[in-house]
Amino acid sequence: MGKVNRKNQTLRTKFISSFYLVLFKSIIATITIWLLLFVCMNLLFSTNKLKPANYYEQQLPAIENYIDDVGTSLLSISSQKQLESVIPIEGIDYQVIDLNGVPVYGTYRTKSVGNAEELKRNITAGVTKKDGGFVKYYPVKDELGTVQGAVSLKYDLSLITSNPDNKWVIIFFGIMLLFVVAPFVFFYLFSYFAGKRLSQEFERPFNEIIESTKKIKEQDLDFTLPTISYSVELEQLTQAFEEMRSALRDSLNRQLQLEQERKDMMAAISHDLRNPLTIIQGHAEGLLESGEKQKERLDSYLQTIIRNTNYASHLIADLNEMALVEKPTFTLNPKQTQITQFVQRKSQEYQNLCAEKCIDFQYRMIDEDEKCLRMIDQDRISQVLDNIMTNSIRYTPNHGKIEWITALETDGRVSFEIFDSGPGFSTERKQNVFNKYYQEKSKEPEESGLSGLGLYIAKEIVKKHGGDITVNNREIGGAYVKVRICEL
Incomplete structure (x- = not known):
């Protein structure tokens, strides 16, 4: 039979086993002492050599x-x-x-x-x-x-x-007689050492937990509790405490991140809304002051007001869209989509947008198959492609070129690659383009992607499709964006 493993036992088992072990040891030791005492007494009195204390x-x-x-x-x-x-x-x-x-x-x-x-x-x-x-x-x-x-x-x-010849026997007999109380002595001693052992086993993990609570109180969550294997309950307790600490740390980091995002959002919103509202207010006041004197400026002022109103509306729409995709309850609405027809329809839309800037727009399908169906949320994918294509058109100069390549991969994925002949991504923009509210400081709002939320929203939608989105610069110049999505 193998040796009993005292580790990973329940506290109840440990206390019960310790009690019975103390009791068993006490009984064995007491019986041994009593037997020895009985033998000595029998030996002394049977030989009639023992004299009473008042013999003399x-x-x-x-x-x-x-x-x-x-x-x-x-x-x-x-x-x-x-x-x-x-x-x-x-x-x-x-x-x-x-x-x-x-x-x-x-x-x-x-x-x-x-x-x-x-x-x-x-x-x-x-x-x-x-x-x-x-x-x-x-x-x-x-x-x-x-x-x-x-x-x-x-x-x-x-x-x-009275018995000088039996001096050492009597001394021994006296010592043995003292151990008539042996059960109490042994029970106390074994209980003391068993309790001390249990105390030493429990002291370290409890001290670790106490110190950890002090750190948590001070919001210091960058530590790890050691694994405790003295008992099942202590191991479960430390594991639960470690899970709680990890969850609290994640929660605190998330809270700090949300607080920073809230500050960034307020700063971005106030910055983005300030310009169009100032322009709208200035042009509206100009119209009121000029009256009929400057009717030739009426159309220009109204166009400016409409343009900035649309900008503010677009910003608010992006904020609402961001809040929607960030909700835990946000779900996609997948449908069987004929990819070739979907790409042709979107290409016509982008062709019309590019025509306004005389941009040469081209698209092509790799492994084109009219019967190719994929289960995707085509409305959300349209939103992703619109955000990317709008940026490409915005940054591509007049008479430039944009190319869109769609590939049907064998593992059920669909990839979209967009190339343009614009200035490409700066180092800073390449690193931060998918961050919320990011805008290049050197650009005006109308040129910087409006709210700075378009590509962030696109990234979140692509993630919901189990895919990824990357940006890079082409060797010949211009920007390159690749989107890969999985079938739902």
Whole structure:
């Protein structure tokens, strides 16, 4: 069986598995400790070698009886061996003291009392606690019952002092006894380390998200959240957050772009409308002031007013058309179109327009087929060709030449190529010709493509047809525009 992959687990799975792992480890460790403790206890008590903590205290009555039996003879150092045969000196320290508190002999020589009065007080006090142990002063009396001295007995109440031979076993036993609370200790320890591990796993992604929210608050969206694979939820959370950040950045950039476009539009509209409205106003005021005095100027003034009114109307129409094609709901209306007939009809229109400037207009079809049908929106394609051809006619000088070539491609596409003998595209105009409101600064409005929206609208319509539109300059001079559209 393969190793369990802790990555890409759900948070619920992680918490449940961590809890059961902590519980399992705690139970195993506790059972082990208890078994070891049980074995040690059984070993000690089964051999009857373990003495109780008050073992030496239990020996005091026998020692005291011996002191009473022997009496004042204990005050002679010759009685030391006999006394030590009664006192278990491995666990009880003793000292024989005369009536003045002077030590006669014993296991320690330090003077424990200062005088007879202090000795009497200690005898009367009975058992006292001193230096971490217990001390009892038992009187030594003569035959008349008069106190002639005392024996101090010093002992401890602990298993270690009661069982010096089993000292390390008792210490170990005591340590093991402390682990009766092992379940709580182990559960706490394992829970602590499991929680710390989970905390370390979660800390980084949450800190990343917190820092990201601060950046988003400051509109700093140029960052990327790292991929998190600690758990399914965290990975999904960071992915969702990253998608939100990306969407917010796109939205903010789009908002800034729209704001800039709005400013450009207002500037372009105010610029483009200012000239015709000023001209219309000036000529209208001139007519009002001249009255019947200058009737010969009436036709000229009216023609100027009509021309500038048409210009303003055209600008407004272009703005409406731009707003229409930019709507998400904008759709094409494709119909089966006989391409050859469509090109012939449009060629006749352009022939008539070119005749006004004595421009030589020619068109031809490549792979002409009268039965060739394509599913296109012919009204919108007519609009595209009209915008391109109008520009070509505007920039082509009198007695110049315009050529239109249409090709039916094998993949179902249709291409339109328009060549003219005009000045061609300047470097600046070539780069910006499809931008909204673009007009060459050196040109007058009547010569610069009016609103600057014609080719932008044409590009958007061609994109809806799944095609593209490009401009270039011919090597022999003049402009070159190519449109390719796909069948819908």
